[in-house]
Amino acid sequence: xxxxxxxxxxxxxxxxxxxxxxxxxxxxxxxxxxxxxxxxxxxxxxxxxxxxxxxxxxxxxxxxxxxxxxxxxxxxxxxxxxxxxxxxxxxxxxxxxxxxxxxxxxxxxxxxxxxxxxxxxxxxxxxxxxxxxxxxxxxxxxxxxxxxxxxxxxxxxxxxxxxxxxxxxxxxxxxxxxxxxxxxxxxxxxxxxxxxxxxxxxxxxxxxxxxxxxxxxxxxxxxxxxxxxxxxxxxxxxxxxxxxxxxxxxxxxxxxxxxxxxxxxxxxxxxxxxxxxxxxxxxxxxxxxxxxxxxxxxxxxxx
Amino acid sequence: xxxxxxxxxxxxxxxxxxxxxxxxxxxxxxxxxxxxxxxxxxxxxxxxxxxxxxxxxxxxxxxxxxxxxxxxxxxxxxxxxxxxxxxxxxxxxxxxxxxxxxxxxxxxxxxxxxxxxxxxxxxxxxxxxxxxxxxxxxxxxxxxxxxxxxxxxxxxxxxxxxxxxxxxxxxxxxxxxxxxxxxxxxxxxxxxxxxxxxxxxxxxxxxxxxxxxxxxxxxxxxxxxxxxxxxxxxxxxxxxxxxxxxxxxxxxxxxxxxxxxxxxxxxxxxxxxxxxxxxxxxxxxxxxxxxxxxxxxxxxxxxxxxxxxxxxxxxxxxxxxxxxxxxxxxxxxxxxxxxxxxxxxxxxxxxxxxxxxxxxxxxxxxxxxxxxxxxxxxxxxxxxxxxxxxxxxxxxxxxxxxxxxxxxxxxxxxxxxxxxxxxxxxxxxxxxxxxxxxxxxxxxxxxxxxxxxxxxxxxxxxxxxxxxxxxxxxxxxxxxxxxxxxxxxxxxxxxxxxxxxxxxxxxxxxxxxxxxxxxxxxxxxxxxxxxxxxxxxxxxxxxxxxxxxxxxxxxxxxxxxxxxxxxxxxxxxxxxxxxxxxxxxxxxxxxxxxxxxxxxxxxxxxxxxxxxxxxxxxxxxxxxxxxxxxxxxxx
Numbered sequence: 001x002x003x004x005x006x007x008x009x010x011x012x013x014x015x016x017x018x019x020x021x022x023x024x025x026x027x028x029x030x031x032x033x034x035x036x037x038x039x040x041x042x043x044x045x046x047x048x049x050x051x052x053x054x055x056x057x058x059x060x061x062x063x064x065x066x067x068x069x070x071x072x073x074x075x076x077x078x079x080x081x082x083x084x085x086x087x088x089x090x091x092x093x094x095x096x097x098x099x100x101x102x103x104x105x106x107x108x109x110x111x112x113x114x115x116x117x118x119x120x121x122x123x124x125x126x127x128x129x130x131x132x133x134x135x136x137x138x139x140x141x142x143x144x145x146x147x148x149x150x151x152x153x154x155x156x157x158x159x160x161x162x163x164x165x166x167x168x169x170x171x172x173x174x175x176x177x178x179x180x181x182x183x184x185x186x187x188x189x190x191x192x193x194x195x196x197x198x199x200x201x202x203x204x205x206x207x208x209x210x211x212x213x214x215x216x217x218x219x220x221x222x223x224x225x226x227x228x229x230x231x232x233x234x235x236x237x238x239x240x241x242x243x244x245x246x247x248x249x250x251x252x253x254x255x256x257x258x259x260x261x262x263x264x265x266x267x268x269x270x271x272x273x274x275x276x277x278x279x280x281x282x283x284x285x286x287x288x289x290x291x292x293x294x295x296x297x298x299x300x301x302x303x
Numbered sequence: 304x305x306x307x308x309x310x311x312x313x314x315x316x317x318x319x320x321x322x323x324x325x326x327x328x329x330x331x332x333x334x335x336x337x338x339x340x341x342x343x344x345x346x347x348x349x350x351x352x353x354x355x356x357x358x359x360x361x362x363x364x365x366x367x368x369x370x371x372x373x374x375x376x377x378x379x380x381x382x383x384x385x386x387x388x389x390x391x392x393x394x395x396x397x398x399x400x401x402x403x404x405x406x407x408x409x410x411x412x413x414x415x416x417x418x419x420x421x422x423x424x425x426x427x428x429x430x431x432x433x434x435x436x437x438x439x440x441x442x443x444x445x446x447x448x449x450x451x452x453x454x455x456x457x458x459x460x461x462x463x464x465x466x467x468x469x470x471x472x473x474x475x476x477x478x479x480x481x482x483x484x485x486x487x488x489x490x491x492x493x494x495x496x497x498x499x500x501x502x503x504x505x506x507x508x509x510x511x512x513x514x515x516x517x518x519x520x521x522x523x524x525x526x527x528x529x530x531x532x533x534x535x536x537x538x539x540x541x542x543x544x545x546x547x548x549x550x551x552x553x554x555x556x557x558x559x560x561x562x563x564x565x566x567x568x569x570x571x572x573x574x575x576x577x578x579x580x581x582x583x584x585x586x587x588x589x590x591x592x593x594x595x596x597x598x599x600x601x602x603x604x605x606x607x608x609x610x611x612x613x614x615x616x617x618x619x620x621x622x623x624x625x626x627x628x629x630x631x632x633x634x635x636x637x638x639x640x641x642x643x644x645x646x647x648x649x650x651x652x653x654x655x656x657x658x659x660x661x662x663x664x665x666x667x668x669x670x671x672x673x674x675x676x677x678x679x680x681x682x683x684x685x686x687x688x689x690x691x692x693x694x695x696x697x698x699x700x701x702x703x704x705x706x707x708x709x710x711x712x713x714x715x716x717x718x719x720x721x722x723x724x725x726x727x728x729x730x731x732x733x734x735x736x737x738x739x740x741x742x743x744x745x746x747x748x749x750x751x752x753x754x755x756x757x758x759x760x761x762x763x764x765x766x767x768x769x770x771x772x773x774x775x776x777x778x779x780x781x782x783x784x785x786x787x788x789x790x791x792x793x794x795x796x797x798x799x800x801x802x803x804x805x806x807x808x809x810x811x812x813x814x815x816x817x818x819x820x821x822x823x824x825x826x827x828x829x830x831x832x833x834x835x836x837x838x839x840x841x842x843x844x845x846x847x848x849x850x851x852x853x854x855x856x857x858x859x860x861x862x863x864x865x866x867x868x869x870x871x872x873x874x875x876x877x878x879x880x881x882x883x884x885x886x887x888x889x890x891x892x893x894x895x896x897x898x899x900x901x902x903x904x905x906x907x908x909x910x911x912x913x914x915x916x917x918x919x920x921x922x923x924x925x926x927x928x929x930x931x932x933x934x935x936x937x938x
Contacts, residue, residue, distance in 0.1 A: 114566075114608060
């Protein structure tokens with residue numbers, strides 16, 4: 001039983017990374033109808049930026065602000081920088097291509113993804129980098145006999161807090177209504193006076209911002225990061241997005257958490273090597289029976 | 304960049320008038336073939352560059368295979384590498400375990416890949432756009448991970464399989480040059496077949512689906528069948544590429560078949576130009592040669608590559624060589640027929656639309672004019688279409704409730720009612736887009752409810768749409784040919800080998816399409832892209848497309864919407880002349896003058912129910928109808 005709960009907590013942690021990244025995919029998809037393939041690499045960029053902030057200059061940041069202070073400081077800078085990068089990507093790579101249609105956008109997105117990934121490699125090198133032990137909190141304790149780390153608890157707390165805030169903004173605020181309206185029908189949204197450019201700015205800042213923070217937390221959790229980690233996490237998070245129902249905010253959270261838990265249980269109880277195969281089979285089977293994901297609404301095409 | 308752009312621009316902006324451009328294209332094609340042929344024979348080309356040429360070939364073949372799925376049918380396939388991997392692994396396993404010769408394995412690799420594609424895509428083919436995209440990504444990953452995990456010790460795990468033989472055809476194929484000619488020879492044969500497919504009923508059906516899936520299905524294209532066929536053919540060709548790749552490398556390993564590879568293929572098709580065969584080849588060459596040129600900047604070359612993709616999409620989103628649609632003349636020439644007909648002019652058509660013009664020698668059974676004979680059919684008062692007690696609801700909203708309606712043969716029946724009355728829903732029920740929850744629809748005394756739209760079309764009901772749904776990037780002629788699709792039979796074999804039956808069929812389809820275009824006064828626009836037509840003409844194009852089905856009943860959804868008075872009058876004349884030819888017409892209409900002018904029988908709907916029925920003069924006075932349109936008088 002204990003191992004089961006341990007796996008569950010582990011799965012939740014991984015799942016919360018997926019969920020945070022999936023939120024970015026989902027929001028961007030909602031408004032732009034675009035799979036932002038660069039999103040995974042922005043996640044990796046967040047991890048690397050955090051790594052540099054925390055470990056450069058012999059860990060001066062941590063030395064001055066303490067472990068938690070350092071992480072908080074890094075998280076703020078990472079969130080802001082990756083959000084900026086996201087907005088720039090939209091301005092440079094997507095906005096000029098948008099009139100040419102969705103397929104061109106996909107290629108443009110792939111181009112940006114390849115560019116960011118290889119820029120990371122050019123800057124930080126092809127070999128994986130490791131966070132120094134001195135900058136990562138390492139305190140472990142037990143809750144009802146289940147061993148957890150301080151970091152795990154923090155990651156879960158922060159992720160859920162962020163998800164809750166996003167949910168509040170998107171589902172409850174006026175601006176969130178504008179975002180949802182733009183997702184439903186961009187043209188009509190413009191007609192009723194919604195500034196869609198503002199909405200696009202918002203999703204391209206918020207999505208990557210969250211992704212960047214998730215990247216940093218992921219780096220701290222595994223301590224090791226590599227330049228091409230964005231592909232894999234991006235792909236998984238995108239799978240989670242589709243699983244939950246693309247363009248649907250609670251769906252992205254559900255999909256992410258579910259995927260993390262399933263993955264963790266599969267590698268714990270079935271086989272680590274085959275877990276991704278099962279994950280994709282699960283996705284395909286889900287889509288056969290629910291063609292628009294778990295929470296995706298059935299959209300009847302107007303004929 | 305700028306020099307290439309100028310050259311490209313010059314090529315692409317060559318005069319379109321007359322034969323000049325075709326000569327240009329032909330010269331360019333011949334020159335490219337000559338260059339491809341002579342390339343490995345040049346004295347200054349070493350083996351290294353011949354190998355680069357070989358890999359250009361592999362990517363060109365893969366690009367062509369993906370082009371079928373992505374370019375022709377418009378299905379987002381980002382896992383195409385999986386099929387390539389299967390071809391390569393099938394070759395590797397069967398060759399190393401059973402020592403089967405490589406060239407014998409070539410068709411086997413194609414078959415296994417194709418079969419696999421059929422098995423895995425059949426259950427998911429109904430998924431739309433990005434959902435299908437993630438499934439293909441998933442499939443690609445499943446295949447790659449399976450190879451890594453070495454099931455039953457077959458795939459050799461992460462290291463893959465080594466020691467694959469080279470192919471041998473009369474002499475063993477070993478040198479770079481021989482491999483180069485092998486792959487490009489295969490491409491030549493395959494391209495030959497693909498070009499013929501593009502110019503056939505099959506290729507057009509793919510394009511209809513890409514342009515508008517719903518319209519294609521509603522006009523008689525078996526969408527599911529053609530989508531699956533595209534996947535199977537695409538996978539089979541990728542399997543061939545896998546076979547050649549494995550024997551050239553003499554080894555296969557999972558790292559050659561990553562998601563990145565699939566993305567590259569996707570880019571090849573888009574860089575070249577969607578659906579364009581020469582474009583795809585050029586895209587493949589660009590993608591292969593680019594990293595070679597930038598090899599000195601090893602660390603940054605992929606960075607540049609990403610940037611180049613981005614710039615290309617910003618400045619030339621349609622690709623290097625966008626697909627040029629064939630003109631009617633080219634299509635006819637391709638058939639090799641000596642009896643080339645001039646397109647029917649509008650004037651001729653007018654005289655043809657009279658009852659007397661039914662005897663067009665080449666028209667055969669598939670002729671609109673042939674319908675003229677039916678006008679004087681004595682049994683014309685029979686009911687053609689019967690809707691009995693039909694109900695459909697979406698969630699809690701009942702769109703159509705206990706609806707009864709009847710359309711008589713040789714009549715124009717109008718369906719009117721306020722917005723949201725369920726008229727279009729009823730149309731969608733009749734044409735099979737929706738299935739009724741309750742009740743039955745029968746056509747010519749045969750039950751049609753429950754059948755798929757393309758089957759219903761075949762029985763003789765053709766439709767138009769409220770919001771015009773033409774195929775914008777195809778020519779008007781191709782648009783109208785869609786209607787004839789369901790009257791043809793030619794499949795892959797017939798189209799590739801251009802069997803006599805296929806040629807005859809194609810000729811009669813073209814002839815019919817010409818007549819239908821002329822009928823609505825669009826003969827002059829046959830070779831124009833549908834998207835270049837003004838709004839009013841698009842409506843006529845849709846009607847011509849429906850006429851090409853050679854239907855018994857034509858179902859028009861608000862044909863006059865957006866037309867001005869003069870155009871509406873034209874329309875009413877057209878409708879009456881169709882009626883004179885023996886067609887029966889059911890139309891939804893808001894323009895009461897038009898309804899009054901043309902209709903024999905009027906059915907009024909409100910909130911999903913029929914509230915009145917009869918002749919227009921009676922309907923006008925019916926208190927229920929007045930209430931539905933104007934509201935109840937308060938007093």
